[in-house]
Amino acid sequence: LGGKSPMIVMNDADIDKAIGGAVTGMRFTRQGQSCTAASRMFVHADVHDAFVAKLREKVDAMVMGDPLDEKTDIGTIISPEQFAKVKSYIDHGKGEAGAEAVECSAMPTDEKFKDGLFVQPVVFLGMTNDSKLAREEIFGPVTCVIKWTDEEEVLAAANDSDYGLAATVWTNDLKAALNFTEKLEAGFVQVNQNLVVQPGLSYGGVKQSGIGKEATLEAMLEHFTKKKTIIFNKT
Incomplete structure (x- = not known):
């Protein structure tokens, strides 16, 4: 049912690890066509410029072309x-x-791809969480990098969305990580990684990102079946 998943990068985060998570999390290899895409990246002001520079370098190195070519x-x-x-x-x-x-x-550049549906990944800077691009699901290779300094304000901004599917936090501060994972309004929250849903890992969202979980036997029994009580009285 969609998402507008926040990625929150603290000033003490391992930037190289966070960049890897940003590339994976935005699902650039799928042209951003993923409901869990990290399409809102809240990056602390202390590391914002370095983060943007490294993210651009990483995505610039990615090759666009024939999806069937390795x-x-x-x-x-x-x-x-x-x-x-x-x-x-x-x-x-x-x-x-x-x-x-x-x-x-x-x-x-190959002429045979001139009519292909290719879109260069775009990283938008200078936007706020009130921007249309930060509020609506695009389902394409487009993300907003939003600068922040106050923890309570960035947490409020991350939660200020109709969606609540996934979220990630990037920090080496265990206390901060526990605080954010508790308060983030999302059904699937990760710290210092951005994996896709895995078999056996309960997965689902809140708010307009859906009701219920999937991907585990327990979740399927709870949300995809109905309980019925039947009593026989032998006469």
């Missing part, structure tokens, strides 16, 4: 309709006051 890192958008939707969000973001669109990687 050398390809990034394929295409799934349909012309979704392609148009993603492009419209990017155009809207470029028109927002104070926004900066950092376009990464490079479009394939």
Whole structure:
């Protein structure tokens, strides 16, 4: 049922590990077409610039091209309709006051791909959590990196969403990690990693990201079956 999953990076986080988590978490290899995509990255002001520089370098190194070629890192958008939707969000973001669109990687140059549904990953800077791009699910390779300094304010911003599917926290401070994981309004929260749903791992969201869990036997029994009490009285 969708998501607008926050990724919160503290000033004491391992930046290289966080960058790996950002690339994996945004599912750039799927052109961002994932309900758990880390499409809101809240990065502490102390490490914001270094984070953005390393994220850009990492995504720039990814190859766009034929999805069936093993050398390809990034394929295409799934349909012309979704392609148009993603492009419209990017155009809207470029028109927002104070926004900066950092376009990464490079479009394939082979002539046979000229009509392909390729979109360069875009990292938007200078936006707030009130931006349309930070509030609505795009389902494309578009993320917003939002600078923060106050823990209570960033927690409130992360929770200020109609969605509540997934969230990640990046820090070496155990107390801070426990505080954020307790207060984040999301059904699937991770610290210092951004894995996709795994077999046997209960998975699901809250708010408009759905009701109930899946991916485990217990979750399936609880949410995909109905209990019935039957009593026989032998006459």
